[in-house]
Amino acid sequence: MIEFRNVTKRYGAVTVLDDVSFTIPSGQFAVVIGPSGCGKTTTLRTINRLIEPQPGTVFIDGEDVMDQDPVQLRRRIGYVIQQIGLFPNMTVEENISVVPKLLKYPKDACATITHELLTLVDMPYEAYAHKYPSELSGGQQQRIGVLRALAASPPIVLMDEPFGALDPVTRESLQEEIKRIQRKLKKTIVFVTHDMDEALRLADVIIFMDGGKILQMATPEEMLHKPQAPIIKSFLGRHIEESGAKEGMKAQEFMKRRVHTVLESAKTLESIERMRKREVNSLVVVDDDDHYLGTVSIETIKAKGKAGRAIGEYIDTTTLTVNRHDDAKEALDKLLASTQNYVIVLNDDRTVAGIITRTSTAKAMGQALWGEIES
Amino acid sequence: MKLITLFLTNGPAIGQSLAVHIMLVIVSVSLGTIIAVPLGIALTRTKRIALIVLATASAVQTIPGLVMLGFALVLLGIGRAPALAVLTIYSILPVLHNTYTGITEVLPAYTDAATGIGMTAMQTLFKVELPLALGAIISGIRVSAVYIVSWATLAGMIGAGGLGDWIWTGLATYNTDYILLGAVPAAILAFLFSAAIGALQRILTPRGLRRRA
Amino acid sequence: MRELLNATGEHLLIVFFSMVAASAIAIALGVLAYWKRRLGSVIIALAEIVQTIPSLALLALLMIVFGLGDVTMGIALILYALLPIIRNTHTALIELPPHLIDAARGVGMSRAQRLAKVEIPLCIPMILGGIKVALVNSLSIAVMGVLIGSGGLGYIIYRGIQQRNMGRILIGAIPVVVIALFFDWAMRRLERRLFRHTS
Ligand SMILES: Nc1ncnc2c1ncn2[C@@H]1O[C@H](COP(=O)(O)OP(=O)(O)OP(=O)(O)O)[C@@H](O)[C@H]1O
């Protein structure tokens, strides 16, 4: 059992944790979620004393962590950090058995543990034990990071966005794995994420934080049905509202507001650079007054573009557009009937309001479906 | 051909100078390393002092060899001991610099993970930081050794002995034979030191770190 | 005083001309190493070997071939300056983000155009870094010119050593160190300014 009692943490004038109190019973899978910088990592690191609360108390199984030797305490708590942090100078086996070795387990016990854990994640000992982290894929490294945290059978495991940098498929399979492991080994897990899908999928209980405070602590079902703050609603947004476009919904309620625009006077190379940075393959072109002109794609620039020329020469004006007050369903039908990947949503003055993409549409529909199955 | 006969006729004398030269390099680089590595580690724990020390060290490095040896000559006199003192001081600098940057450049993710799973500060140093900085430290030693082979020839000027004696005599008397007898082995020696330490570095780097090195 | 100014001037001139020549040669070699990978590792290995030759030995050997004087000193300085500049040029070029080269290729630039318009401009801060290292080294190596009958501050220093006169050594040495530190500082600033533009 982990208990926070009136925990506060300040850095100078900034309050990072503001009078936080909660209890996580043993054997529970708790997920801490919230916007970036809300204090999730800080909360996690307060549990194993990497950060010391001032004032406030953290209890583990009724004992104040400040009364315990930090090194001994940390060896009894598994920890998966935000950037994996596998030691590159050690093999997979050495990484996994680091903590057992610190705890002076006999050699053969360490070997047995490595064997068992690798089997648990379907990575045969013979094939992987003697590889170095640099010889593994991202997903495999994440697995080893989790195994290292589990190696000394700690009753509590802390995980800080362990699957943050993975592709969706690998991510999902690792989520299943960790949930299975937790049920099987009956661990108390505190898991940080900012992805609501992940939280709903894994959590027994979700702790929602914002600005260093806990806004709501509830089971996934309860949070879905009674979100207690607007920001929680918006995190859950897709899950509670967007069950596809309902009759009467406007395009603006359906669009993503983050649109990557570029001035028509921008140069070709600069635009390519921007696309690469944002990981998109086209940009919306606007004039100096922000009025919509069309779109430009990386293929066009690569095929026809010359260095140093303005992007205005390569605009594609055939891209679909709708007004933000148009009916959402019509906008979607228009998109699905075309071969294009997105519709640009415009304001009345023809400035850009947002974008509706094929992927976001499919995702919203899929989530609507999946959400129903879950509850 | 002429070169070979030259070396054959002067074989024993050159051999002796070579031995002295190797001794000068090994003694001063070893002493320098023994001083520089712990000092470099200590500096990583006090960033503010570190900046001052490293800036001073790189300023010292711009002092020409002739000048340093001139100081030693005036202050400590002629002989092998003053020469060794100067060589040792000079050999500290590259190792110190590389130890410091090697350790400070270890990604915080690794040290954070080490602390987080319950390593003490000492364990973190010896199991994580030093192994990850080892490559940088050894290449500092390599740079140091190459420099010191060079400085040791200069140190012939203040009576260090070694291959420098031959070059200095050659320069003073415009005797090409003497210059060749000193310069050729010195150049080969520097190359061999560099190659040997490079090989050592490759052997000591764990496979997991090799690709990036 | 007059003597000191003359010596400093000579010192700077030898270093300056050697660095201009060394930069031209080394950047060209660095580009060559980038275009022809196999040849590149040979070029760099050779420059590395040259760099390991003890300075007194190299000077003495060059003197046998080229005789006494400024030319010999200049050649030695150029040889020592090659490695840092070649290496920085080469590293900067191979570490350019591939998408930029792709983009340049995509807009139809030839190899020479790519080099002149995209690659070299982006590499300038790093190349300057190499020149800085070479320059600071050269200032101190040039002191040894006195041993092979070339001018510069080495003359004052060496006479100080022969007379066991600390003051004279210092008079010759201080300008060398001050100038080296000044160039180090100035080039670093220049590097940083340029870096801001290109990044
Ligand atoms: N050592 C520090 N000094 C000052 N401020 C800090 C320090 N560590 C964290 N903060 C601040 O505390 C706040 C909370 O940080 P924390 O790392 O807990 O956020 P987070 O919720 O984990 O965010 P993310 O999702 O981006 O990882 C942030 O605003 C951060 O800038």
Ligand SMILES: [Mg+2]
């Ligand atoms: Mg965080």
